[in-house]
Amino acid sequence: MGEIIIRFSDWIWGTPLLILLMGGGFLMFVYSGFIPFRRLGHAIKVVRGKYDDPEASGDITSRQALSSAIAATVGLGNISGVALAIGTGGPGAIFWMWVSAFVGMATKFFTCTLAIMYRGRDSSGHIQGGPMYVIEEGMGKKWKFLSIIFCVAGIMGLLAIFQANQLTDVLRVVIFRPLGLDYGQPTRWAIGIVVMLLVALVILGGIKRIAAVASRLVPFMVSMYFVCVFIILFKNLGEVPGMLLYILEDAFTGQAVLGGAVGQVIVIGARRAAFSNEAGIGTAPMVHGASKNNEPVREGLIAMLGPFIDTIVVCTLTALVIMVTGVWKSGERDGVLLTLSAFEQGLPGIGKYLLMFAVLIFALSTMFTYSYYGHKCFNYLFGADKADYYNYFYLLTIVGGAVTSLHVVMSFVDGMYAIMAFPTMISALYLAPKVKAATKSYFERMKE
Template sequence: MGVSLESFNNILLSLDGMLGSAWWFPYLLLGVGVFFTLYLGFPQLRYFGHAIKILQGKYDKPGDPGDTSHFQALSTALSGTVGTGNIGGVGLAIFLGGPAALFWMWVTAFLGMTTKFVEVTLSHKYRIKAADGYYAGGPMFYMERRLNMKWLAVMFAIATVICSFGTGSLPQVNNIAQAMHDTFGINKALTGGVLAILLGLVIIGGISRIAKVTSTIVPVMAVIYVIGALAVILYNYENIIPSFVAVFSDAFNGSSAVGGFLGASFAYAFNRGVNRGLFSNEAGQGSAPIAHAAARADEPVSEGMVSLLEPFIDTIIICTLTGLVILSSGAWTEKHMNRFERADLVALAGDYTDENPEHVAQLFNFLSGGESKIERFTGTIVVADGRALNEDEYTLINARSVAEDVVYRVAGDDFSGTLKVVDGRFLNEDINIWGNSLVHSVALTNIAFQRGFFGDYGSLIVTLGILMFAFSTAIAWSYYGDRSMIYLFGPKSVMPYRLVYVVAFFWAAIEDTTVIWNLSAVAIVIMTLPNLFGITILAREMKDTVKEYWSDPSHK
């Protein structure tokens, strides 16, 4: 199973290298945002106040068609975005790209406010009342009804179903189970089983029950999370300004090596920041329009304006707080005792240390895919009572850092014997490797939250945040998936889809975190590309629709 999982992870990494991690994807995503920001005259600034008034119901009319209120639609869409990306995703971005990654998350969010405004407006304009009696919308409907590109609509809908697992189900429960295990020692399978049952009970009720649940969970958890984050940031107040300086100074140069962190180039920080920014707020992905299509509104532009608040809340507020917690606490540069995941682990030939500047430069080139003389280790490791006897022959790199104080165990006991390593990978599937190294994703955020006024209790806020945010994300994405299934196969396909969705939700609770993050990265891009293509073609119609909206005196 370990070998097959590793092979699958390698396939995902190869696909991600051609898609989300490719040089062209961040430029495409930001380019569309820049184009619409300029073309529509900075709507994220000009319409921000008006969007808040719409959200408050000041322009509502009796009898407006739809199934939910503006606030419920926003909450459902936010529940689909505010999740592991805000907690674990920020930790992963900083782990990979350093402080500079946070800067590019901000840029992605600012431009994403316009992108989301466009995609929601166009999708809401061409929504329909589905055969099940509820409204259905999303990019697939404008692709078919306006662009007459049924093939593109089908491609998007299929990608949405796949992404409902890659974004909505799999990484969410994986992070919940990990957080519950790390904080309370609860078995991952037990967490997955209980939450799978609760998920099934919620999504069977459709959009009405989903909207009620998410509009309750999201506001409450947002307040709790903000309080917890500020407790860390203010506790480490002397690091607030240096953290901001690092974010801006590294933005165009990359981040230098510090502590266990081996550094990150500009290109890497830029790519990871944009990629994680998209994972967090989903601007351009085409997911939010599906939730907003259910809102009671007869003006597509009004719902589009409500949606531009999402990247602001999701990324510029919540992700920034998470980022400042991680940076101000210093946890991102420190090594922590942890069990090494196989996908994060590689053995190198030779003895390297991160205290030697020459070694750091060589390791940085190796990890960045540049020219490097470093070779992967192939050979035998002799172990006695959990410790390697020939550790001067190789160096373990875990989570992009030099591992220290490494212990080899089997079934909880220190191992004695020999371990075979081929091309840097361990062949012994039953061996567990522990040691000090950098950590990432939820584990990093969890440690950082313990560096504040609440001390160790800070991890409870992360655990609660993961539980509520991620669970609500899974709920929202089940709705995106079932609307896409209705589009593709009709109402009868919804129940089988929900069943598979719940089963997959349970399965992902016990699988490798890194593999699931990589699956998500691939699925997101497959969904995003058709949507960016479609809204760009309809740029002129978007501008005319906005102009028509403002021609109505009641909107001013």
């Protein structure tokens, strides 16, 4: 079964999906008038709360929406995903993650603007947002099959199995193994069950509790991670310029993979960027669609900050740490263990414990937000009165992720993300003129 999942993931991440994600994102980048560059300052003012309207419909503030979305994206995708990209595609894969991030900023602007523009109501009459409602409300009932495809893939792909797997690996290596308490699968089962109970304490409280916890954890965990990374990079400051040049060089030679297969490096970079910042996948529009904001363009501007923070900033810093410490040449393919080696070498004695703490916070915050995404997909398919049943399924799969191999887990998530991307990108491109018109109207009103 595991081999089938791996082959399916490799097959679906072929040229058509790459063209849709990166090509479609580039089209939106140009069509928007390069809005990620031109309106970045205004987006920062918006996220600081300058234009918040407490009377607007929705469940959470725009800042909480961004915090929840970043809690899902700034996480193990930055710690493990970057290491996986370097381990399988070489440093050149990081360049293609950068490219994906810049076009992803435009993609998130369009998809999250549409999430407010075309909000729908669930079976209980509650306002909801996300690609499934954008498709049904914006494109019409005849396209509803795309909404169903998105939600089915979302229920399966937005499980916290990758986070559970990598958190389990770190705890085993840093805590249990030195104490002689690592008994293989029994230890994995025990860790998985404990993590499941911790996640249950938060997610069973709904989106408001998830957003409240995420908005407190995200700034703290990002700050702590940055301090550790900057210390390591400062200690190896002379190596940084050379490593950045090596990333650029390797991006167009692909020497680190398949004897120079540049195309493969691009695919690896795009896959890891999609997993890290989720632009074009459709997850962020679900949480941004719940924000208290009646200005669709304003929400889109907030959302586009996500890929910049996640990939351009955090992923780059992680990549540089792995490269300046030299551990990327070790041949290690398990993402989190490669980053763990870098921290251990960069901060001897305490590095592995600091990273373990970061992984714990990153993993838990991502697990909280992913449960909300899957809950919304389940709600759309089966009704609001049955949606809470999804949480129990979600919690059980955390244990499954803890005891399954990394390759199978990563391939399964990649495959489901790919399926989700098709409805999300098709709807965004189809409705792009609506976003363009709304953007023009918004900035004309702002001038007045």
